[in-house]
Amino acid sequence: MSVNIKIRNAVKRYGNNTIISDLSLDIREGEFFTLLGPSGCGKTTLLRMIAGFNTIEGGDFYFSEKRINDLDPAKRNIGMVFQNYAIFPHLTVKKNVAFGLTNRKISKEQREIETQKFLELMQIAQFGDRMPEKLSGGQQQRVALARALVIQPDVLLMDEPLSNLDAKLRVEMRTAIKNIQHNVGITTVYVTHDQEEAMAVSDRIAIMKDGFIQHIGTPKDIYQRPANLFVASFIGRTNLLDAQLSAEDGQSFLVFANGYKVAMNHVKDEFKKTMKVKVSIRPEEFVILENSTTGIKAVIEDSIFLGLNTHYQVKFENGVHAEIVQESRIDSITPPGTEIYLTVKSEKINVFTEDGQRNCLSGVRNDYEQYVGK
Numbered sequence: 374m375s376v377n378i379k380i381r382n383a384v385k386r387y388g389n390n391t392i393i394s395d396l397s398l399d400i401r402e403g404e405f406f407t408l409l410g411p412s413g414c415g416k417t418t419l420l421r422m423i424a425g426f427n428t429i430e431g432g433d434f435y436f437s438e439k440r441i442n443d444l445d446p447a448k449r450n451i452g453m454v455f456q457n458y459a460i461f462p463h464l465t466v467k468k469n470v471a472f473g474l475t476n477r478k479i480s481k482e483q484r485e486i487e488t489q490k491f492l493e494l495m496q497i498a499q500f501g502d503r504m505p506e507k508l509s510g511g512q513q514q515r516v517a518l519a520r521a522l523v524i525q526p527d528v529l530l531m532d533e534p535l536s537n538l539d540a541k542l543r544v545e546m547r548t549a550i551k552n553i554q555h556n557v558g559i560t561t562v563y564v565t566h567d568q569e570e571a572m573a574v575s576d577r578i579a580i581m582k583d584g585f586i587q588h589i590g591t592p593k594d595i596y597q598r599p600a601n602l603f604v605a606s607f608i609g610r611t612n613l614l615d616a617q618l619s620a621e622d623g624q625s626f627l628v629f630a631n632g633y634k635v636a637m638n639h640v641k642d643e644f645k646k647t648m649k650v651k652v653s654i655r656p657e658e659f660v661i662l663e664n665s666t667t668g669i670k671a672v673i674e675d676s677i678f679l680g681l682n683t684h685y686q687v688k689f690e691n692g693v694h695a696e697i698v699q700e701s702r703i704d705s706i707t708p709p710g711t712e713i714y715l716t717v718k719s720e721k722i723n724v725f726t727e728d729g730q731r732n733c734l735s736g737v738r739n740d741y742e743q744y745v746g747k
Contacts, residue, residue, distance in 0.1 A: 377400060378528065379433075381435075392415050393422075401560070407565060410566065423451075425451075452521030454521050455534070466504075473523060473524040474523060522553075526559065535547060547574050598737045599723060601732065610655065612695040616628060618650045620647065639734045663711065669689060671712075672688050679701075682701055697715070
């Protein structure tokens with residue numbers, strides 16, 4: 374049976390060093406929820422607090438209505454999948470998967486049924502009698518996942534489970550994990566620093582920085598309308614340009630350094646005024662115009678052909694560099710040294726206050742806002 378997870382005003386300290394301060398969060402029943410952020414941001418610390426492996430210096434943790442702060446980790450009914458798999462090298466695959474059931478004194482007959490069920494679900498039934506050393510990294514990870522799920526935990530916790538796999542295996546395993554999680558329907562908390570991985574598997578993502586949550590939302594919401602400049606820079610690639618926001622007769626405009634002006638239709642009322650801003654423009658949100666003098670002037674420095682798309686490195690007149698991604702043309706690639714003008718897809722770009730703390734555009738969906746100030 375899955376549960377929802379409720380965290381209120383969590384605090385974690387190591388001596389005088391506060392790692393997490395006043396963090397609140399709700400994870401829905403059956404949800405695949407990812408904690409994403411750079412190394413040292415507190416995501417693994419929070420996961421270990423949920424698991425019971427770290428002490429809690431403040432706040433309350435609940436599985437549904439049950440407060441778990443002082444509950445022994447063994448009694449929380451959680452499944453754990455670690456970065457290093459942590460499967461037992463002296464046990465066969467089948468015995469590894471059955472380990473939790475054996476510890477719970479499940480009958481031999483039921484143990485056989487459940488073990489076989491999850492061996493098949495993970496597509497490793499044919500390896501049941503093998504020793505772990507005879508398995509590939511991806512197969513070992515499937516064993517670890519089967520062992521975590523066979524006990525029918527209320528919550529599945531996963532800490533950087535794919536970081537030791539090569540790129541191709543990571544893509545295969547993240548697809549497998551997402552499909553299995555949705556089939557089983559278990560509440561899952563997943564920790565990673567890999568943005569693409571988080572986007573691929575998550576129902577919702579919490580972006581963390583320095584122990585604080587910056588944005589909670591679906592991958593689409595976070596990518597398209599990030600809450601602040603840190604989130605925009607951390608999720609995917611982006612180019613940052615200085616500009617000025619201005620208002621004329623109720624219409625907002627974005628004015629770049631060379632005077633190029635773009636009408637902006639989704640500026641919040643409080644920002645409909647003249648102010649300096651930071652503009653986040655993702656590589657695919659630029660449009661290259663070769664036979665035009667309208668837009669932001671730049672020079673192509675390099676290009677990389679990657680089949681479907683071509684990536685261009687450009688330099689603006691003020692010395693700022695940017696990356697542009699355009700769908701590859703059938704005729705040619707624009708050569709280095711070519712002078713071009715760039716326009717932007719105004720409906721897609723994001724505009725932030727000069728300090729980067731707030732998005733000036735409407736449409737930001739940040740589930741974390743409900744906890745701020747409470």
